[in-house]
Amino acid sequence: MISVESIYKKFSAGRRKIQVLTDISFEVEQNECVAIKGRSGSGKTTLLNCMAGIEKPDSGKVISLSKELSSLSPGKVSSFLRVNTGFVFQQYNLLSYLTVYENIAFPLNLNGIFGMKAKNRIHKLLDMIGMIDAIDALPKELSGGESLRIAVARALIHKPKIVFADEPTASLDSKTAKVILDLLTKISKEQKCSVVFSTHDEEILNQADKVLELKDGRIL
Amino acid sequence: MSKLIYILFLIKTATNFLLRSWRSTSVLSFMIFSAVGTMVFLSALATGTNDAMIRNSVGLFSGHISGFNLNDKMSETSFQHKDVASILKRQVINGIISKNTNIHRVQLTGINPEEEKTNTGLWKKTVSGKYLVKNSKGLYIGANCAKFLNAGIGDKVKFTDLSGKSEHYYTINGIFKTGLTAFDDNKIFCDSGNLAFQTQLLNVAVFLKEGADIPEIINSFKNSSANENFLAWYEMMPDLKQLIEMNDISMGILTTIVFTILSIGVSCAFMIFVLKNLHEYGVMKSMGLSSSETVFLIFTEVFIMIFFAAAVGVLFGLLVVQIISGNGIDISSVTSHNKYFIISGIIYPRLTFSDLILPPVMSFVFCILAAAWPAYTVSTSKISKVMKTI
Numbered sequence: 001m002i003s004v005e006s007i008y009k010k011f012s013a014g015r016r017k018i019q020v021l022t023d024i025s026f027e028v029e030q031n032e033c034v035a036i037k038g039r040s041g042s043g044k045t046t047l048l049n050c051m052a053g054i055e056k057p058d059s060g061k062v063i064s065l066s067k068e069l070s071s072l073s074p075g076k077v078s079s080f081l082r083v084n085t086g087f088v089f090q091q092y093n094l095l096s097y098l099t100v101y102e103n104i105a106f107p108l109n110l111n112g113i114f115g116m117k118a119k120n121r122i123h124k125l126l127d128m129i130g131m132i133d134a135i136d137a138l139p140k141e142l143s144g145g146e147s148l149r150i151a152v153a154r155a156l157i158h159k160p161k162i163v164f165a166d167e168p169t170a171s172l173d174s175k176t177a178k179v180i181l182d183l184l185t186k187i188s189k190e191q192k193c194s195v196v197f198s199t200h201d202e203e204i205l206n207q208a209d210k211v212l213e214l215k216d217g218r219i220l
Numbered sequence: 221m222s223k224l225i226y227i228l229f230l231i232k233t234a235t236n237f238l239l240r241s242w243r244s245t246s247v248l249s250f251m252i253f254s255a256v257g258t259m260v261f262l263s264a265l266a267t268g269t270n271d272a273m274i275r276n277s278v279g280l281f282s283g284h285i286s287g288f289n290l291n292d293k294m295s296e297t298s299f300q301h302k303d304v305a306s307i308l309k310r311q312v313i314n315g316i317i318s319k320n321t322n323i324h325r326v327q328l329t330g331i332n333p334e335e336e337k338t339n340t341g342l343w344k345k346t347v348s349g350k351y352l353v354k355n356s357k358g359l360y361i362g363a364n365c366a367k368f369l370n371a372g373i374g375d376k377v378k379f380t381d382l383s384g385k386s387e388h389y390y391t392i393n394g395i396f397k398t399g400l401t402a403f404d405d406n407k408i409f410c411d412s413g414n415l416a417f418q419t420q421l422l423n424v425a426v427f428l429k430e431g432a433d434i435p436e437i438i439n440s441f442k443n444s445s446a447n448e449n450f451l452a453w454y455e456m457m458p459d460l461k462q463l464i465e466m467n468d469i470s471m472g473i474l475t476t477i478v479f480t481i482l483s484i485g486v487s488c489a490f491m492i493f494v495l496k497n498l499h500e501y502g503v504m505k506s507m508g509l510s511s512s513e514t515v516f517l518i519f520t521e522v523f524i525m526i527f528f529a530a531a532v533g534v535l536f537g538l539l540v541v542q543i544i545s546g547n548g549i550d551i552s553s554v555t556s557h558n559k560y561f562i563i564s565g566i567i568y569p570r571l572t573f574s575d576l577i578l579p580p581v582m583s584f585v586f587c588i589l590a591a592a593w594p595a596y597t598v599s600t601s602k603i604s605k606v607m608k609t610i
Contacts, residue, residue, distance in 0.1 A: 049604050052506075054505075054506055054602070054603040054604050054607075055602065055603075055604045056602075074510075074511055075510055075511070075512075078505070078508050078509065078510040078511070079508065079510075080508075081506065081507065081508040082507060082508020082509075083508070085508075087506055087507070089503075093499075093503045093506075093607075095500055095503060095504065096240075096500065097236055097237050097240035097241055097500075098233070098236060098240075102233075102236065106233075106504070106507060107507050107508070109226075109229045110507060110508050110509060111508075112222055112225075112226060114225050114229065138240070154507075
């Protein structure tokens with residue numbers, strides 16, 4: 001489903017060049033849940049960004065759903081992202097001026113799904129994650145755990161083929177983190193989509209089918 | 221249909237963005253509103269200033285249209301037009317005025333003193349004696365002319381026509397001083413009933429209503445009277461026309477500078493407004509919003525904000541102009557020393573169509589330009605880079 005083939009990525013920090021990813025290769029199968037483990041600064045976020053297509057590797061290839069992402073034009077990357085991927089960010093990144101309902105509806109609307117069809121799907125998902133009461137709330141009115149649930153719902157609402165989650169539980173207590181990650185894996189299994197998440201939390205690694213450890217930009 | 225729904229979704233997103241960022245939206249809208257309102261008022265003030273200059277110039281004596289050397293048998297119907305407010309007929313004769321050995325060439329004009337007093341401001345320029353009254357036998361002469369003759373109020377002077385065959389004695393009843401050499405040197409007036417000379421020459425001063433089409437009226441006079449000797453105020457007073465054009469240009473420059481300064485403020489604030497939300501645009505792009513849709517979203521936000529703020533600004537400017545134009549802005553205390561302010565020193569701001577259209581158009585152009593750079597930045601930046609922006 002996703003094939004990462006020998007990717008390298010460097011960043012500039014002032015006059016220095018920092019090698020963030022070095023010769024990374026692995027595969028993610030359909031319906032598989034892959035965890036990328038590593039300390040802060042090990043390159044997890046960059047790797048997820050490269051896999052999702054929102055960052056280009058300096059060399060190597062990411063082939064996702066039979067498409068080589070770095071060869072796609074910006075317009076095609078946008079189309080690919082809107083249809084095939086969902087992203088749960090470390091800081092949740094809910095759109096601050098949209099309500100919970102509008103935030104979750106955003107990817108659906110981008111995919112041309114409006115009206116009752118969209119409404120039913122959003123209500124069902126909000127019910128499933130226990131957030132139906134917060135449907136009209138703005139992100140600033142939500143707690144960290146609630147925001148993460150909404151971010152998960154937003155990533156899954158349009159039934160993408162791959163969901164990326166960048167340290168989704170980093171700022172939550174371990175109990176809440178486990179509940180939410182359970183939710184993410186459960187729904188993604190139901191929707192038959194692959195999940196790739198990064199974490200440095202050992203306790204949630206058992207949720208994954210496969211664990212990759214990243215250290216200094218290399219897979220151990 | 222689905223395309224339309226999709227566009228409506230983007231417009232709704234832009235509207236939500238503006239409404240829920242209401243503090244930033246209010247501040248920016250207030251800047252646009254005040255800039256447009258100020259521009260509308262300044263434009264109306266410029267038009268009102270020009271009106272005041274014209275009113276003061278044509279109101280002294282000449283009217284908006286002057287007819288020269290017309291046949292004194294011309295009928296009233298020759299001057300009938302819906303935009304004519306009043307017509308003053310004047311009989312003129314050129315000749316020599318003398319007192320003892322002092323002689324001076326002048327033009328004697330027989331007038332109806334009451335009608336003249338109602339429609340013109342020459343009587344306000346009396347510096348000695350009194351203005352003419354109906355059936356008076358006196359003479360109303362310019363201060364310079366009186367000086368040449370070494371004559372004063374109550375003195376008798378002799379007027380002789382250019383043929384030298386007719387002469388008549390008048391008593392000086394009043395002396396005026398306009399500050400205009402052509403008037404103060406060579407114009408003398410008497411009641412037309414006391415002219416005492418036969419003349420076939422008639423001059424007319426035509427006063428028009430606000431907004432009258434002067435060339436069209438002149439053409440109508442020429443056609444109905446078979447006479448070509450009609451001139452508009454701007455042909456008789458090219459210096460005034462030039463002054464008004466210069467005033468238009470300088471007011472245009474001034475309002476552009478004022479608006480540019482305000483617009484720079486709006487532009488900077490708008491840039492901050494867009495840049496502040498760069499991160500959110502990045503999040504939307506990570507969900508698949510394309511670059512062109514991001515640009516559309518930003519420009520829709522700008523357009524909605526300008527549309528409403530500029531509309532309220534125009535209405536506010538209109539309201540202020542309506543309120544002030546009732547009594548006008550009285551600058552008499554500043555202009556009282558100026559001899560050219562004959563009729564009044566009150567400026568009545570007046571709006572023209574362009575005064576209403578230009579300010580919102582200018583604000584639109586400036587704000588669109590202000591939004592272009594942030595829109596370009598968001599649309600061309602890599603998603604990961606934009607998302608790192610806080």
